[in-house]
Amino acid sequence: MKIVCIGRNYVDHARELKNPVPSKPVFFMKPDTALIQKHNPFFYPGFSADIQYETELVLKICKNGRHIEERFAHKYYDQISVGLDLTARDLQSECKKKGLPWEIAKAFDNSAPLGEFIEISEIEDINHINFSLKINGEEVQRGNSCDMIFSFDYIISYVSQFVTLKLGDLIFTGTPAGVGPIKINDHFEAYIENQKLLDLKVK
Numbered sequence: 001m002k003i004v005c006i007g008r009n010y011v012d013h014a015r016e017l018k019n020p021v022p023s024k025p026v027f028f029m030k031p032d033t034a035l036i037q038k039h040n041p042f043f044y045p046g047f048s049a050d051i052q053y054e055t056e057l058v059l060k061i062c063k064n065g066r067h068i069e070e071r072f073a074h075k076y077y078d079q080i081s082v083g084l085d086l087t088a089r090d091l092q093s094e095c096k097k098k099g100l101p102w103e104i105a106k107a108f109d110n111s112a113p114l115g116e117f118i119e120i121s122e123i124e125d126i127n128h129i130n131f132s133l134k135i136n137g138e139e140v141q142r143g144n145s146c147d148m149i150f151s152f153d154y155i156i157s158y159v160s161q162f163v164t165l166k167l168g169d170l171i172f173t174g175t176p177a178g179v180g181p182i183k184i185n186d187h188f189e190a191y192i193e194n195q196k197l198l199d200l201k202v203k
C-alpha cells in the first residue's frame with residue numbers, strides 16, 4: 001500500500017506558503033509506515049522543531065488501474081476520510097532551498113494520521129464536501145472540495161499516468177489555507193461535514 005499526496009491543490013494555501021499556483025498537480029509519496037490509525041497518539045519526533053498539520057480529504061482506491069481516463073476515474077475510489085499530512089516544515093524549507101527531495105520532511109514514521117472512512121455513496125455532492133480541523137476544541141482549519149484546483153478525478157487520472165494505483169492505496173488531496181504548528185499535548189479532531197472521523201493526541 002502506498003500513500004500519494006497532492007501538494008498545492010488550493011490557491012489560498014499555495015499563497016500562504018508563497019508558492020506559485022501550479023498548472024499540473026504536484027505529488028509526492030509517503031510509505032505505509034507513515035500511517036496512524038485507530039486513535040493511536042503521535043509522538044513528537046526529535047528531528048524537527050516545527051511539525052505542522054495540513055488537513056486533507058483522503059480517497060481510498062478500490063480497484064487497480066493505470067492510465068485511467070478522467071471520465072472513468074470515479075470508478076476507482078469508493079471511500080473518503082480526512083487525514084493530516086504532517087510536515088516537518090523546518091526540514092522541508094531546507095530541502096526546498098537546496099532543491100532536494102522532501103522525504104525527510106514528509107515521509108517520516110507516523111506522518112499520516114488518518115480518520116475512519118465513509119462510503120462515497122453516502123456523500124451528497126463530492127464537489128462540495130466541507131471538512132475541518134479542531135485543535136483543543138477550537139476550529140483552526142476549514143476547507144471545501146469545491147476550492148480544489150485539481151478535482152479528485154483529474155488527480156487520479158494524472159497520477160496513474162506515472163504510477164499504477166492499486167487497491168487500498170490512499171490519495172491525500174491537498175490542504176486549504178490555515179496550516180500551523182502542532183504542540184505536545186494538542187488534541188486534534190477532524191471532520192467531514194459534522195461527522196468526526198479523526199481523533200489524535202500529540203505526546
Ligand code: MG
Nearest residue numbers: 054085174175
Ligand atoms: Mg499536504
